Amino acid sequence: MRAVCPGSFDPVTLGHLDVVTRATKVFEEVVVAVGVNRSKSRLFEPEERLDMLREATADLPSVRVEGFTGLLTDFCTAHGVDAIVKGLRSGGDYEYELAMAQMNAHLTGVETVWLPTSPSLSYVSSSLVKEVAALGGDVAALLPGFVHERLLARLAERAG
Numbered sequence: 001m002r003a004v005c006p007g008s009f010d011p012v013t014l015g016h017l018d019v020v021t022r023a024t025k026v027f028e029e030v031v032v033a034v035g036v037n038r039s040k041s042r043l044f045e046p047e048e049r050l051d052m053l054r055e056a057t058a059d060l061p062s063v064r065v066e067g068f069t070g071l072l073t074d075f076c077t078a079h080g081v082d083a084i085v086k087g088l089r090s091g092g093d094y095e096y097e098l099a100m101a102q103m104n105a106h107l108t109g110v111e112t113v114w115l116p117t118s119p120s121l122s123y124v125s126s127s128l129v130k131e132v133a134a135l136g137g138d139v140a141a142l143l144p145g146f147v148h149e150r151l152l153a154r155l156a157e158r159a160g
């Protein structure tokens with residue numbers, strides 16, 4: 001069975017990698033799909049997000065990383081994906097993720113599988129990590145080391 005782990009990954013965090021790693025234990029193949037729709041302002045360009053994910057998942061042989069635009073359900077159809085895998089951190093995630101799972105099922109019938117995130121990472125999101133890092137907080141333990149370095153470098157460029 002082939003699963004997709006979709007997201008913006010701006011940038012990839014240890015929370016994302018926890019979900020992707022655990023998805024590899026359930027599915028033979030995992031495609032990490034990086035959404036590159038232009039709806040939100042991003043800190044990293046699509047190619048940068050893809051490169052960081054490829055490096056961060058290099059030790060997971062059943063994982064490949066692809067970019068996508070348009071509907072996730074179209075990506076699933078084009079890539080023969082059996083299920084969408086999402087991490088659920090909290091009840092807050094549930095409301096939003098339920099609507100997306102139901103909409104995606106309505107569109108093509110694709111199933112969504114939720115994995116509860118590890119409790120130690122349940123407060124981690126790319127947006128909070130960026131906000132805290134931009135204000136000088138220490139987020140080093142929440143990202144792969146090379147991603148943390150790139151985050152600090154990008155924030156310094158933006159601030160300069």
Ligand code: PNS
Pocket residue numbers: 006007008009035037070071072073099100101103104
């Ligand atoms: O990391 P994010 O920003 O929470 O990821 C959201 C993402 C990319 C998974 C979601 O926005 C998505 O699936 N976008 C693709 C466009 C689409 O299919 N929209 C309808 C969703 S029901």
